[in-house]
Amino acid sequence: MAHSRLFLRLFSSVLLVVVLFSSAYYLLSVPLVKEKAYQIELDASRTILDNVHEMVGRIRSNIEEQRTTIIETFKSEMRARVALAAGYIDYVLDRHERGEITRAEAERLIYDGLRAFRTGKDDYIWLTNYDAVLLSHADPDWIGQSAAELQDQQGRYIVPTIIERARREGEGYHTYPWKRPGSETAADPRAQKMSYFRDLKRHGLVIGAGAYLDDMDAVIERRMGEAIEDLRQALRNIRIARTGYVYIFDSTRRMLIHPNSNIEGTAFGDLRDPSTGAFIGEALMRAAHENRYLRYLWDKPSDPNNYAYEKITWVRHEPGLDWYIASSVYEEELRSSSTELGNRLFAVSLVIMAVGGGLGYFGARRLVSPLRRLADTAAQVRAGNLDARSGIVRNDEIGDLAATFDGMVRRVKDDIATLDSRVKERTAALENAEARQRLILDAIPAAIAYLDAHERLRFVNRRWSELPHTRRGHVLGRRLREALTADAYDHLSxxxxxxxxxxxxxxEYTVDLGGRPLITRNTVLPQQGAEGAVLGFFVLTLDVTDETERQRHLEEAERLKAVGQLAGGLAHDFNNLLTIILGNLAVARERFADLDELNGYLEPAQRASRRGADITARLLAFSRRQPLKPQPVEVCTLMRETAVLLRRSLPASIALATPGPEDAAWAVADPMQLENALVNLALNGRDAMPDGGTLTIAVRPCADPAAGDFDEPPAAGRYVEIQVRDTGNGFAPGAAARAFEPFFTTKALGSGLGLSMVYGFVKQSGGYIRIDSAPRAGTSITLLLPEGEAPIPDDTPGPVTAGALPSGCRGMLALVVEDDDDVRLVLRQQLIGLGLSVIEASSGEEAMELAGQIEDLRLVVSDIVMPGVSGLTLARHLRATRPEVQVILVSGFSTEEHGEAEGLVILGKPWEKSELAAAIRLPADA
Structure with missing residues (x-):
């Protein structure tokens, strides 16, 4: 293979390509990489400086916020001390006015007391009259002396100016120079002082308390020093490159913070750049204002006094503190990393050349074989290149194999293209379905989350991420413990x-939103697999705050309704008993009028019985069964008239505020019962302010009021809102919820019927009521009554006052109908005493029978509530069959309950004999 010309050509080509690639890689990339690495290091030093600059800016902002907070704290302390001292002066002078102490003793107590109101070493309370004579001061030499001529540097009179502002504005702050205790000059410009003053108009005095601005600045300087020390510790831990650091100096070129503690506090304004001779401090400040870095020559700790090493410094200016923050680093340190990186890249190039040559050698040997070509093609296909082909064309088995392989790759490519198209379609459909699902889930008025089996959040809708007990930010993939507050997770776990x-x-889980509860109902549903294993959880959260509040109001209304029904029944029974008692007592006093000793016993019994009748009337008011005469009433006028009476019952320490003459508001209510309700509320407010305060009665029209905390949500419509506020002790926790219950009281001598009567009157008048109270924060009771219209003036003369029973009525035959024997006896005795002839019936049926048989019958007095035929049924029967017979009905309940009895005379139990006589006379007068 080594002697093959194809091998030699292939290997030489591969080796040449590797050498050229490695050389090009080194020549083209190394200089660029080195420059980029240097720039990155340079930018990193600037970034560190920017971070420190931002940190200093935050410190400055915090110092400014603390300065504002400190000044406001001093002002609050001065106001509190003056308020306490003013209260103490009022207390002492009130004792003098009551004659308990002399004027001299009062002045001594005031002086001694005001000396105790000192909180700082130079803080004190001062007191002056309107003539600028100091009555109390920390310096005994000033007491009794006039300060009218004392001026500041601008020639302004100090104390007279404060007195003039106090009398004009009532209270305020004033800054002026004043000596510290022990100082020789009174108006010392180096000791500026801020005083809070208040006009005690009642006593003709002005009181004040002050604090020296130097004391405030000292606190601020201490905070500033602490912040600088924290910054110093942070900067000493910062390193740029190997030895670079960050330091801070001010505009006077004094070093504030430096890693070398020996340099801190020194001035370096005279240091010069050895290469240019320019002052380094000025150059640094110019670089900060021009937003550029500065280069200069400096020595090294390892080579002192050899100013041949170039340094690069970035500088930032903090105008709020007039600081300059600078980073300093040697340039060779910045370039060291790029040089080292270049050397490594050169080594990598050599390695690439060596490896490339070796791979080229072995690759050339393998590529000479067609089978190797097929293998390379297969490798490309396996890597995802379906366009790769072997390119082998031979008429032997290898050629057949290559042709078969190329055809297979072609078919695979077509199949994959078809599959990719279908996958894209399915993916788009799934994305659309998921988008629709998320849109639907985000629109649902509930918070929804899905957790996997490991309690990791896999899905949350928009409302879930907005819950107040969830942590903000990206939560998908996080554990539930990390996405919720600790308290919420403890409830959900x-x-x-x-x-x-x-x-x-x-x-249910409740979250406190700054004093307002948010109540949520949470449902956890497990997602189970085919074998019952839990695969995940759905958490559904609903806001049920309004639903819970409505349920609470409904339960409260039902409870008060049940209590009212019980109270009404008790009042009816007691009215029957009181009718018997008062009737018999009246008969006894008439028959034994000459026995003075007996009358001495009967009179207290009658008074006690009338008090009992008043209690039952209050119970009927709570149960909404009291007789009302609703009519348009001008509430503001009624309140002003009521206030005239109230002022006689209120101590001088309680101020009463009512609507002005220009205010007017018409409501539909019974004026007398409304006046009673206001008096009850005002006296409750008086009892809640034993030390004095302000009682305010306010009125305003109100259209479609919000539900708020009224006893039940108000119906839509127009109302008149009446609010009675006091500044007293308020209700204890839990007491306000029971305030409307009859016989519930927080006062040692209270009956517990005042607020229950007000509640019953408001509900019977078609209105609503609300209590807002907190311990030691006063109480506000708000009434909503239906709005009315001013009536048209009516000139019809009123009814004539009743006198004695006319003589023409004497001897008239009367029928008494009452199922209670004792009450029937009382009625019989009173009618006989009025000169009438009386027959009796114990039921409505018996009365109907007698009325049909007795032609001389002229009067029927009947109870309304009786077994069988009621008094109303009897009255309707007599109207139809005996219209000449007068019918008088009596009831232990309210006459308002019996709307069918309109036009009839109805007496409420218990009644006086004179009321019965007046009722008998009415038909003759009509």
Missing amino acids: PALKRARTGETTVF
Whole structure:
């Protein structure tokens, strides 16, 4: 084979190609690679400098933010100290005004007390009157002295200026020069001070507290020093190439940070470039402003005083701090890596030449054989080159083999082309289906995720990635523990464990969104294979916050409704009992009026019975069964009139704010019950502010209000919003939820019926109510009542006040219908006492029978609620058969419940005898 001319030609050709390729590779690539490597090193040094520059910029931003925060902190502390001191002064002077202490004792207590309000070494509270006489000061020499003539450098009067601003603005801040304790000059320009002042108009005083700006700057300088030290430690760990480093100097060319601690703090403005004689500091600053690098000659630690080594420096300027950040590196260090890379590439070229020559030798030997050509062709086909052909044309077995091989490759190429076309079609169809599926899943109002058996996320829709308890960023392929917050994963992990057993699990998880809860219902469904093994999990998350809130409101409304029904039933039974008690007490007082000693016992019993009637009225109000007379009422006027009465019940320490004369809002409600509700709420607010505060009653029209936290979602429409706010102690946690329950109270002597009465009145009036409260943050109670229209003035004269029973009614025959024997007896006695003749019936059926038989019957007094025939049915029957008979109905419930009784006289239990007499007289007067 070595003597074959074909072999020699092939080998020589291969060897020549290898040599030419290696030479071209070295000559064309090595210089370029070396230059690129050098440029990369140079860019790396600049990138490091840019990163340090960015770090310094962040430090500057943080320092500026901290400066703002520190100043605001000092201001907040001054406001807090002045507020405490003002409260203390009010307290002491109030004691003086009440006569508990003398004026001198009050001034001594104020002076001693204000000295205790010091928080820093030079911070104190000062007090002056409107004449600029200092009444309290840290320097005893100033106390009682006038500061009216004290001026700053611009000739402005310091203390009079503060007093004038305080009286005009009420409070504010003022900066002025003032000496520190121990200083000799009062107005020292080196001791600028900021004071917060407040006008105590009630006492004719101005109080203030100050802080020296030097103290604020000292805190900022300390923070700045800490930041510089952190930066120094970071820069000492940075290396560019082998010995390059980063340093920082300021505009005065003083070295601030340098890896060599001996150089830090020194000035290098007089150092010159040995090659040009230019000042290096100035050249560095110019390079920073021109955004270019600087070259200059310098020595090496290993070769001192030999300024023959070229250095390259990038410089950046930080204007906020007036710093210059520079990176310094020897150029030969930057080029060392490129030189080393060039040498390695040269060695690689030699290796390629040697390897290429050897491969060419062996390849030439193998290529001389047609079989080798077929093998090479087969190798190309196997590598994916289906266009490869052997090219062998012979009329022997090898030629047949080559022709057969080439035909097979051709057919394989055609089959693969057909298969590729079908694969592309199927791939496009799958991509379209997946896009449609993702569009559908993203549009579903639920968060969906799919996990594989190893709890790695393989799919999430858009809503899942927006959940607040998921981590932002790319999550596909990550474990669920890494994609969720720790708390969310702890809640989901038990459900995943149960899902591994094939169980579908549903649970709720709540996330706190800055004080507002987000409630989610999560369902974990396992995906099982043919043999029952769990292949993955579907996690479905729904936002059920609104659903849960609606359910809570519904349950609360149902609970209050049940309590109201129970309260209404109790009130009805108690009204029957109180009717019997009050009726018999009234009869006893009439019959034994000459027994003063007995009347002394009867009067307290009657008062107690009336208080019981008031309690049942409150229960009826809560159960929405109190009698109401809804009508258009101007709420703002009603509140202003009510405020006149309230101010007599409120201490002087409580300020009352009501709508102004220009405000007006009409609502549909019972004016008397609305006034009672407002008085109840105002007195509750008074009890919640034992130390004083502000009670505000506000009114505004409201159209289609949001659901908020009302007892139930308001229906669409126009309302009048009434809000009663106090600045008192507020409700304890959990107490607000039970505030509307009857007999629930947080006061030692409270009855627990005030808010329940307000609740019942609002609901009976077709309105809504809400409580907003927090401990020590005050309480706000909001009422929504239907909006009304101003009525048209009516000049019709009102009813005439009732007098005694007319003599024409005496001897008239009356029928008493009552299933309760004791109540029937009371009615009978009262009617007889009024001069009427009385017959009785214990049921509606019996009354109907008697009314049909007695022609002289002129009056029927009947209970409404009775077994069998009710009072309403009896009244309708008498209207149809005996229209001349007057019917009076009595009820332990509200007369509003019996809409069918419109036009009839209805007395509520318990009633007074005078009310019964007035009711009997009404038909004669009509």
